[in-house]
Structure formats: structure tokens, C-alpha cells
Amino acid sequence: MSEKPKIGIYWCSSCGGCEEALVDLNEAILDVVAAVDIVFWPVAMDFKYDDVRKMKDGEMLASFINGGVRLSEQEDIVKLLRRKSQLIFAFGSCAHMGGIPGLANMNDRETVFNRVYREMESNDNPEGIVPETESLVNGKYKAELPEFYNSVYPLDKIIDVDYTIPGCAPQPQTILDAFTAILEGKLPEKGSVLAPNKSLCDTCPRKDTKPDKLTIDVFRRPHLYDKLDDGRCFLEAGIICMGPATRSGCGERCINANMPCRGCYGPPDDVKDQGVRMMSALASIIQPDEEEDIQKVLETLPDRIVPFYMYGLPRSILFRRKMNK
């Protein structure tokens, strides 16, 4: 048996981009692998759940879990990993805030199943079969599937999370800083998000072009605006850039590619609801004062969910939409 600290990596409701991000460490991943023993990583290596069950409690130094929790299987495994690991890291936007799959909280199990299994144009499902937790195959073999929950949950609504590595996907530097902190025993206070606690605007390469008094009289969508590359503050043009309500640390990759921030690093510590905080900030700089004119400006912004909750709907104060029953 080696004496290197043991590490587990698991995915829940996510796209695989977070595993990709680990591989994107390039040569640095060799240093990581040299320093730790990966004992569980279903995507990349052949381990079974039973291997984890056989471990002693707290045997693993840390588990990195990406993805929100949507299935009972995911809940079981993250609870198992919690027992077997000294530290749990929520890895990436989905584990942190629900992420893009978290937009499903605008629907529930029934409407998701209807759309995906019954109505989808490409489906061939005349009997309208949807997944059941238990069913009989050939009339005699019992088959089980995990339960599909009504909502997507950020990891910390299911288990106690020690640290969060934010991002969709976390940038190599964010990941390396986190690994270094673990191996050198320099982790900050429990519960911390491992990225700078300042807003993206503070580190934005375009920040000097932000006018002293910013006002908005029309909202524009990026794909309909032909001056994205003029190097000026996006908000000045009425393009929603989540920078003011988003944590820095991503290296401003979107901004440098002439696209506004969508908020994947989540809000700084003092913000409870990234989306509504951003809405509040934007609303207060709307130019006109008369209600009728305010509404005219707001008509150019028909949606409140995707622009503001692209990554954080399950982390929002209201958590999910109310369904008509």
C-alpha cells in the first residue's frame, strides 16, 4: 500500500467538462498524480462503488465531486463519499450552484419526462414509456433505476461541503491553486470558495472604459450587436455582462474572447442570489424615471432566467419554479 493521500473524483448531473478540465492541466496533472493516489474516478478508471464501500471512514483525504444532484443514485454515492472522505470539494459550477442542468428547475419530473420521452420530435415511443424506478423485464426479472428527482440540487444541499472550486469548467490555475493548498495544508476557512472574493469587474481588462455614470436605455443581445470587439465595457452598450455579480479568478477568458461574462464562477461571498443581485444593479442604472419609459426599456429584456441564472438557478433564493398542479 502506498502512503500517498487518496483522492476520489465523481460526477453527478454534469456534462463531463469538469473531468476535461482536469485533463486540461496538461503536464501539471503528472505532478498531481505523483503526489496523490486516485482511488475512485468512474469516468476515467475502473473502480466499483463496492471498492469505496469497503474503505474505512475518512480513508480518502479528499473527494472532488462535480455536477448537481438529480438522481437518488447520485445522492447515495455523494453521501458515501462524504463518509469516506476527510474533505469534500464541490468541483465546478454544477456542484456549486446547479449549473446549466440546474435550469431544469424551471420544470419538474413530470414535464421533463413528458418532453424528453413522449413529445420529442425524434422519439419513437408509441406506448409513451417513461423510466420507472422498478419494472419487470420479460415479465419476470426485476430491473431497478435510480429515482429522478423533481429538482436539481447544488451539492451542499445534500451533503456537508468543505470547499468549492468554482467555474464552468474551473480554469487550470484555479484547480492547481486548490491542489497546492490541499497538499501544503494551506486551505482557508471551511466553506470557502477557492477563488478571489472580488468581482470580475475589478480584474476586467475593459474596466477602464466603464463610464463614471453608467446608464442603460436599451438592452441588447450579444449576437445582434456588431461592436463586441471594440474593447469597451459591455454594460455601456446595454449588453448583460454578469461581471458585477460574479467572482473573479477565471482569467477573464470570455471577455478576452469579446463575449460578456455569464457568471459561471458564481457570486462573491456577500451575495445571496447572484441573478437578482445583478438584476437589481442593472435596474438602478436604467436611464428614464417615468414608469412607462422604464417599462419600454425593460421590454428589450424579455427573459429573467437565462441571462441571470445561466449557472445558478438552484442556488437562487427561490430555488425552483412553482408548478401548476
Place this chain on the structure above:
Amino acid sequence: MSENGFEPKIVAFVCNWCSYGGADIAGNQRMNYSPNVTLVRVMCSGRVDPEFVLEALRDGADGVMILGCHPGDCHYIEGNYRTLKRYNMLKPLLKQFNIEENRVVLDWVSASEGEKFARVVQAMNERITQLGPLNWDKVSSER
């Protein structure tokens, strides 16, 4: 109280300079209005971050009122214009979350309008009684 025994919980954010004064007058003059409203005094209606409204709804309020000075009368000159903008920004979000429009209202009550304060609170109480409970904890806890 409605026939089914439902008593709405209403949270009202009232500005220190106008609407709280209005509430004070309503009280001094012994005006009748619904006791279901809990007042939260803020220095300016512009201090009411939409986060406060959402937290109130999540934590059990069936309705939320934001009461401020009439436009042009703000103690801080433009605070209530910001309130108006934030309120108009917030409303479509509530609609997308499928929360009935009337559950969150904005109104202007000056420090002399005790009668108006009593009237808007009473009207709010009737509307929410009709809508029934919001029960957000049930919405968010259903597995």
C-alpha cells in the same frame, strides 16, 4: 380571516421618512387595518434589495409590500425611482417563477396619508386572502 381559516402573512417594507410616518398616523388615529402585516422599517424604499423580497417569500410570507415616498418626494432625492425600476425588473422574474402578480406590490404612501396606508394594507390583505397561501417551503422541498 377567510372561511378556511387562512390568515395571510404579509411583510411590508416601509421607508422611514414617508410610509412609516403614514403607518404611525394610521395607528395614532386608531384606523382599522389588517393586523397580518409585519412592518420592516428601512431608511429608504431604495434600500429594499429584491433579495429581501425573495427571502421573505421563501421564508413564509404570502405577500410582500414595498411602500415608499411619492415620486419626487424622496428624502434621498432619487431612491424611490430606483425602487420603481427594481420593482419593474423583478416582476417578470416572479411571473417566471409562477408567483401570482399581486403577491408583491409597490405603492406610495406619504407621511400624512394614514388613511391610504390603512387602505392599501387592507386591500393587500383581501387580495392575498383570496389567493391563498404561497407555501414556498413546500414548492422547494418536494423531492
